[in-house]
Amino acid sequence: MSDHKTLVTVQSPLYFTIVSGFWMAFLAIIGLNIVGGFVMPTEKPALETFAYPIEVPEVAASADSGAPVERVDIRPLILAANVDDGKSVFRKCQSCHTIEAGGKNGTGPNLHNMVGNTIGDHNGFKTSESLKAIGGNWDYDKLDQYLENPKKLAPKGTMSFAGLKKPKERANVIKFLMANTGNPPPVDAPAQ
Numbered sequence: 001m002s003d004h005k006t007l008v009t010v011q012s013p014l015y016f017t018i019v020s021g022f023w024m025a026f027l028a029i030i031g032l033n034i035v036g037g038f039v040m041p042t043e044k045p046a047l048e049t050f051a052y053p054i055e056v057p058e059v060a061a062s063a064d065s066g067a068p069v070e071r072v073d074i075r076p077l078i079l080a081a082n083v084d085d086g087k088s089v090f091r092k093c094q095s096c097h098t099i100e101a102g103g104k105n106g107t108g109p110n111l112h113n114m115v116g117n118t119i120g121d122h123n124g125f126k127t128s129e130s131l132k133a134i135g136g137n138w139d140y141d142k143l144d145q146y147l148e149n150p151k152k153l154a155p156k157g158t159m160s161f162a163g164l165k166k167p168k169e170r171a172n173v174i175k176f177l178m179a180n181t182g183n184p185p186p187v188d189a190p191a192q
């Protein structure tokens with residue numbers, strides 16, 4: 001009849017567990033506040049000073065493009081790059097692109113004379129609006145960003161390519177594109 005066995009009575013182990021649980025939580029919060037109060041003022045500047053040394057020195061903000069993302073400056077890597085290595089990297093592009101003068105457009109446009117030239121305006125290829133919207137010319141910085149991740153610069157672009165994650169690979173393939181461009185702009189010119 002009676003439910004007294006299931007009631008939480010003062011004597012029951014369950015009651016003890018609940019009450020001591022509350023107390024432990026309470027004391028823990030008080031304790032953290034006290035410790036926190038002492039530690040915070042000294043720890044904040046310590047954290048700030050710690051934040052500076054871990055900046056990666058090779059990463060330079062692209063001041064000229066005003067891009068908020070810090071990027072590796074690809075230009076020194078292009079200067080040091082190797083055309084033959086770039087030709088090997090270009091195998092990843094060949095299923096969609098030809099490179100020789102007058103080469104046919106495939107899934108993607110022919111890439112002859114691409115470096116430094118107008119973005120999305122090549123040899124009668126039907127370019128996506130998203131790619132055209134980038135605007136300007138293929139300077140080295142834009143090419144680098146596009147080849148790293150085509151969807152980042154042209155979110156609705158039609159180049160279904162995951163991108164070249166290694167800066168060195170991008171530098172090499174850009175060198176190869178330069179070798180197949182009549183008059184590529186100087187590599188040390190500022191981004192447009």
Ligand code: HEC
Pocket residue numbers: 089090092093094095096097107108109111114118119120121122125126127128129130131147154156157158159160161164173
């Ligand atoms: C799966 C096919 C495919 C692969 C692989 C591919 N591309 Fe493309 N690429 C395209 C297509 C399609 C476009 C046109 C994009 C658009 O209009 O949005 C394009 C556009 C480009 C453009 C811009 C052309 C312009 O008219 O301004 C460049 C530069 C380019 N690709 C370079 C490369 C390089 C370098 C590689 C290899 C690392 C590569 N692509 C791999 C399909 C591909």
